[in-house]
Amino acid sequence: MMNYGTIPTSSHPSPPIDLEANYVIAVLVILFLSLIYHPTSLLVLAILVVFWIFLYFLRDEPLVVFNRQIDDRTVMICLSVLTVVMLLFTHATANVLGAMLTAVVLVLVHAAVRRSDNLFLDEEAVAASEYSGLTSYPSS
Numbered sequence: 001m002m003n004y005g006t007i008p009t010s011s012h013p014s015p016p017i018d019l020e021a022n023y024v025i026a027v028l029v030i031l032f033l034s035l036i037y038h039p040t041s042l043l044v045l046a047i048l049v050v051f052w053i054f055l056y057f058l059r060d061e062p063l064v065v066f067n068r069q070i071d072d073r074t075v076m077i078c079l080s081v082l083t084v085v086m087l088l089f090t091h092a093t094a095n096v097l098g099a100m101l102t103a104v105v106l107v108l109v110h111a112a113v114r115r116s117d118n119l120f121l122d123e124e125a126v127a128a129s130e131y132s133g134l135t136s137y138p139s140s
Contacts, residue, residue: 019111020076021057027080027103028052031087034099041090048083055079 028049035041055063056075063070087096 019114020072023107023110024052024056024076024080026107027100028083030103030106031083031096031099034095034102035087035092038090038092038095041087041092041095044086044090045083048079048086051082052079 028045032042032045035045056072056079062072063075084096084100
């Protein structure tokens with residue numbers, strides 16, 4: 001289950017599932033930008049984004065189908081395959097494949113160079129320091 005709107009405060013590294021939603025958003029934006037000149041594909045993508053929003057981004061509880069719990073990764077994979085297949089049916093194959101290749105490269109580069117050691121807030125260090133907040137200035 002994804003937990004949106006919380007600030008990570010522990011010193012434990014975040015699991016990759018926390019970043020999957022961000023990567024999905026990046027891929028969908030790249031797909032959108034590549035389909036600007038294909039109105040039919042944009043319409044199909046808009047319909048699919050509605051599915052993404054309701055089945056992946058806005059759920060608080062796990063998805064249950066036939067009394068079986070489906071985790072977020074399975075939903076993401078199924079929606080990804082559905083999105084690519086439906087967009088390929090709109091005859092924008094070169095744009096879709098080029099956008100997917102670009103998105104995969106960007107996501108992999110980001111995942112490779114991302115540093116997770118500075119993502120967490122050490123509350124004791126912040127409380128002990130004279131700097132606090134985003135607009136703090138050194139004392140003179």
